[in-house]
Amino acid sequence: MKLQTLLITASLVLGNMAWAGPGDATHKPMHGGVLATVKDVDYELVASVTALRLYVRDHGKAVDVSKSTAKLTLLTGSEKQEVELKPSGDKLEATGTYKVTAGTKVVAVISFGAKQATARFVIK
Secondary structure, eight states, X not given: OHHHHHHHHHHHHHHHHXXXXXXXXXXXXXXXXXXXXXXXXXXXXXXXXXXXXXXXXETXXXXXXXXXXXXXXXXXXXXXXXXXXXXXXXXEEEESOOOOOTTOEEEEEEEXXXXXXXXXXXXX
């Protein structure tokens, strides 16, 4: 009886160790931007003064953003700028002139049909 208990306990312990998923260390920007994770979905914002790009990945796989939109609010010092991103291939994108510097705070509201997600970024 003790051997049976030992084997059951060992299988439970080893089984739980095998299920350990990827840690936060695997969440890295793939496009040189700033990364935010919301409910296991990675949002990567690549911001420059001429373009804003938002890439979306779910467990490492690109999410289809063809029917999605995003509204970004850029906060640079006391200045506020709102930008609408539209689908462009595998990302949401807007081009123009933007006030983006180190320390700019960005709030992104991403709409996937009826579902929405909010991600927050600080540009480095």
